[in-house]
Structures are given as C-alpha cells and as structure tokens.
Amino acid sequence: MDIWYSEHHTDHVKLSIKVDRQLYSNQSDFQRIDVFETPEFGRVLTLDGFLMQTEKDEFIYHEMITHIPMAVHPNPRHVLVIGGGDGGAVRELCRYDSIEQIDLVEIDPLVVEVCKTYFPTTACSFDDPRLRLYHQDGLRFVRNCHNQYDLIIVDSTDPFGPGEGLFTKEFYGNCYKALKEDGIMVNQHESPFYKGDAMAMKRAHARIVKSFSISRVYQAHIPTYPSGHWLFGFASKRYHPTKDLLSEAWNDKKLETKYYNTNLHKGAFYLPNYVETMLREGEFDE
Numbered sequence: 369m370d371i372w373y374s375e376h377h378t379d380h381v382k383l384s385i386k387v388d389r390q391l392y393s394n395q396s397d398f399q400r401i402d403v404f405e406t407p408e409f410g411r412v413l414t415l416d417g418f419l420m421q422t423e424k425d426e427f428i429y430h431e432m433i434t435h436i437p438m439a440v441h442p443n444p445r446h447v448l449v450i451g452g453g454d455g456g457a458v459r460e461l462c463r464y465d466s467i468e469q470i471d472l473v474e475i476d477p478l479v480v481e482v483c484k485t486y487f488p489t490t491a492c493s494f495d496d497p498r499l500r501l502y503h504q505d506g507l508r509f510v511r512n513c514h515n516q517y518d519l520i521i522v523d524s525t526d527p528f529g530p531g532e533g534l535f536t537k538e539f540y541g542n543c544y545k546a547l548k549e550d551g552i553m554v555n556q557h558e559s560p561f562y563k564g565d566a567m568a569m570k571r572a573h574a575r576i577v578k579s580f581s582i583s584r585v586y587q588a589h590i591p592t593y594p595s596g597h598w599l600f601g602f603a604s605k606r607y608h609p610t611k612d613l614l615s616e617a618w619n620d621k622k623l624e625t626k627y628y629n630t631n632l633h634k635g636a637f638y639l640p641n642y643v644e645t646m647l648r649e650g651e652f653d654e
C-alpha cells in the first residue's frame with residue numbers, strides 16, 4: 369500500500385510526496401509537528417501539515433536567506449533570527465567568523481528538539497557558543513529591542529497561526545527600531561504564483577516599505593514550496609542589495625555553497641514583470 373504526504377497549494381492543486389514511513393507526530397503548544405521519511409526528499413518536516421523543510425532541498429532556502437545579506441553588510445556582528453527553529457539559518461550564519469552573537473527567537477521548543485533528533489545536518493549548530501536561544505514570540509521579543517542588530521532574519525512559518533504576527537506593520541516597524549543605523553532585515557516573503565501566497569506577498573511588501581526606504585524582493589527556486597517560485601524580502605536602512613554587494617570580499621571567504629554565489633545574487637533580484645507589477649500595486653495598498 370502506498371502512503372503519500374500531500375500539501376494543498378490551492379483548493380485545486382496539491383503536492384504529494386511518497387512516504388516510506390512516518391518518524392514523528394505530536395501536537396506542541398503551538399502547532400502539530402510531523403516528520404516523514406521519503407525516498408525522494410529524505411526526511412521532511414511539516415508544521416500544521418505545511419511543508420517546512422526537506423533534507424534534499426533545505427540548502428536552497430537556508431543559503432539564500434543568509435548569504436544574500438551577509439554578502440552586502442560590511443561587518444555584521446550581531447544577528448537576530450526569528451523563527452528558524454530547524455537550525456538551518458543558524459548553521460549557515462555560524463560559518464562566518466565575523467559574527468559575534470546570534471539570538472535565535474523560536475516560539476516552539478519542541479521544533480528545536482525534533483529537528484535536533486531527526487535533522488542533525490540542519491540543526492547542527494545549536495551548541496555554537498555565539499548562539500543565544502529564546503523560546504518566545506518574536507513579535508513580543510522585538511518590541512524591547514533598540515539599535516542592537518546588524519542583521520535580522522525572519523525565518524517564519526506562513527502568515528497564519530503562530531507566524532501571523534510576524535507579517536504585521538507593528539512587527540516590521542519594531543524590527544526597524546531593533547536594527548542599527550546600517551542594519552538589514554531579510555524575511556521569508558511567500559510566493560507570487562498562487563493567489564493566496566501572492567496576496568500574502570503583496571501585503572508583506574506593502575507593510576515593509578512603510579518602514580524601510582530600501583525594500584527589495586529576491587527569488588529562489590525551491591522545488592517543494594508552492595509553485596517552486598519562492599521570494600525573500602530585503603529591507604535595508606543603508607545598503608542596496610546589488611549596488612553594495614561585496615562580491616570580492618565574500619568570495620575571498622571561500623565558503624562552500626551548493627546554491628548561492630555572487631552572480632546568482634545579482635540575478636535573484638531581477639524579477640518577472642508580473643511580480644514587479646504586483647509589488648508596485650502592493651506599495652499603494654494598505
């Protein structure tokens with residue numbers, strides 16, 4: 369008998385992944401957490417039934433949400449990661465000797481425990497001495513931060529459930545305050561293709577531009593995310609994501625990556641016309 373994990377991307381489209389066996393299933397105080405073993409994507413993590421990461425393609429998302437801002441900011445020492453309980457963003461950040469402190473604010477301690485157990489190649493840097501782990505709501509945590517961080521990475525779930533507050537004007541305004549005068553915020557920015565994701569993307573962009581004078585969007589191809597066309601937000605107080613790209617300095621670090629490189633960095637910010645149009649429209653919403 370075949371067993372399949374399915375995620376509905378719309379009412380009429382779903383992604384189904386064949387499952388060898390289910391490794392874990394539990395309800396935390398915040399969400400349902402499941403882990404599947406699959407022949408195509410290795411282990412798969414879902415939260416409330418939505419796919420979060422797979423062993424096979426997590427590198428794309430985690431490299432793109434970290435190396436893009438790290439190749440622009442000249443001296444990022446203090447970093448805040450909100451969400452990110454799977455540890456993938458922290459793993460990539462810990463590869464930079466220049467970083468002195470990483471604050472990870474993950475609302476659900478059980479996500480960290482489950483990822484340490486079942487995703488050891490992603491959740492592999494929780495013992496780094498630079499890491500401080502907080503199990504709090506990122507929306508509340510950032511209210512009390514002022515002029516502290518060079519980089520904020522919002523590695524959240526989607527804009528419903530526990531992640532809803534991380535897509536609000538209040539949250540983005542508080543992230544702006546929490547950043548130093550040349551700080552950068554990047555965020556998981558949904559997708560332009562299916563209506564629901566596109567509405568969330570437009571809404572997030574409309575709210576971010578209200579706080580950040582430099583607000584751009586970049587893209588990556590993530591096979592297991594809805595439509596495969598995934599977006600990230602790049603909001604900045606000073607540095608432009610491509611004009612201020614420090615290619616030579618980044619390449620001199622000789623960091624091995626499977627997806628990111630400084631040429632792709634530039635290309636990622638050149639979006640399809642329909643996406644640019646949606647972003648412009650979004651800027652006039654709200």
Ligand code: SAM
Pocket residue numbers: 398415419420421429450451452453454473474475476479504505506507523524525526529530531532533534556
């Ligand atoms: N990489 C995945 C993606 O792109 O969808 C998600 C990364 S991670 C699994 C998302 C994390 O955000 C989850 O562990 C979830 O518990 C956490 N989270 C959701 N809402 C949060 C909040 N308000 N504060 C802090 N963490 C939150």
